[in-house]
Amino acid sequence: MRTWLITGASRGLGRALALHLSARGDRVLAVAREPAGLHALADRCGPGRIDAVPLDLADAGAIRPTLDAAIAGAGGIDGAINNAGIGAYKSFLAHDEAELLRILQVNLGAAMQVCRVVLPHLAARGGGHIVNIGSDLGRRPLANMAPYVATKHGLLGFSHSLLREVKDQRIRVSLVNPGIIDTGFGGGQEGHGDGHHSLRPEELAAQVVAVLDAPAGMVIDEITLHPLGQSDF
Ligand SMILES: NC(=O)c1ccc[n+]([C@@H]2O[C@H](COP(=O)([O-])OP(=O)(O)OC[C@H]3O[C@@H](n4cnc5c(N)ncnc54)[C@H](OP(=O)(O)O)[C@@H]3O)[C@@H](O)[C@H]2O)c1
Numbered sequence: 001m002r003t004w005l006i007t008g009a010s011r012g013l014g015r016a017l018a019l020h021l022s023a024r025g026d027r028v029l030a031v032a033r034e035p036a037g038l039h040a041l042a043d044r045c046g047p048g049r050i051d052a053v054p055l056d057l058a059d060a061g062a063i064r065p066t067l068d069a070a071i072a073g074a075g076g077i078d079g080a081i082n083n084a085g086i087g088a089y090k091s092f093l094a095h096d097e098a099e100l101l102r103i104l105q106v107n108l109g110a111a112m113q114v115c116r117v118v119l120p121h122l123a124a125r126g127g128g129h130i131v132n133i134g135s136d137l138g139r140r141p142l143a144n145m146a147p148y149v150a151t152k153h154g155l156l157g158f159s160h161s162l163l164r165e166v167k168d169q170r171i172r173v174s175l176v177n178p179g180i181i182d183t184g185f186g187g188g189q190e191g192h193g194d195g196h197h198s199l200r201p202e203e204l205a206a207q208v209v210a211v212l213d214a215p216a217g218m219v220i221d222e223i224t225l226h227p228l229g230q231s232d233f
Helices: 012-023 035-045 060-074 097-125 146-169 201-212
Strands: 003-007 027-032 050-054 079-082 128-133 171-178 222-225
Touching: 003 012, 003 060, 003 097, 012 027, 012 035, 012 201, 027 035, 027 060, 035 050, 050 060, 060 097, 079 097, 097 128, 097 146, 097 171, 128 146, 128 201, 146 171, 146 222, 171 201, 201 222
Parallel strands: 003 027, 003 079, 027 050, 079 128, 128 171, 171 222
Antiparallel strands: none
16 A cells, blocks of 8 residues: 555546545545545545545645644655646736736645655655656646746746756656646536546546656656547647
């Protein structure tokens, strides 16, 4: 059994990842703001699989104490998936300043903070894995999503740079760039896609787990996955 920290685990891709990993016997420290979604996930997965970790990643000061306690409660950790992400489709100036800073913090600042908490544990264990969920927008521009796109570009540079710092400690860092996913991101409704124009969260989760399952001496440093029917790539 391995133990993974997953942010944004209450719905969407994060929940699909938690379901996949717990179904094969792993333990998940599941982070999100709303406890209800985390408890529903824990009930679905059965005893000993999900530790609900309510945490607002926009609250930078709460991240270390909350995660330190969760990791200590689990007796250590094998890796983390920085999956939580937020964004709004509107012009740059229509983002108010608080919203702008929240997007930067949740998508990028918090991912770095999670790494700062988790990396010493992985080094002490002799290795581990960090997966950052980016976006196909990490490598191209999109009008009306400038703050979100900036965070995904930032996550790309961070992931590749961090990998080069920690790989000699047998710590792998992988960046997964999805195209459109059939989730409620940005106010949509999860589960209404046809599997052609948007990625099914459970199918994408299986590919992320394949990244985790790469042979120990191999790192998949970046992958991009699009639904065939996505028109803008
Ligand atoms: N959906 C897409 O088309 C798409 C495409 C490319 C990349 N991505 C990326 O894929 C990742 C997952 O997206 P998704 O579509 O699964 O999103 P989602 O369905 O909107 O789920 C987002 C998750 O993040 C959590 N979250 C949001 N704000 C948080 C905060 N301040 N603190 C802690 N948790 C927070 C949410 O729970 P709470 O609300 O309870 O906190 C929820 O569990 C994101 O990084 C996103 O940028 C998505």
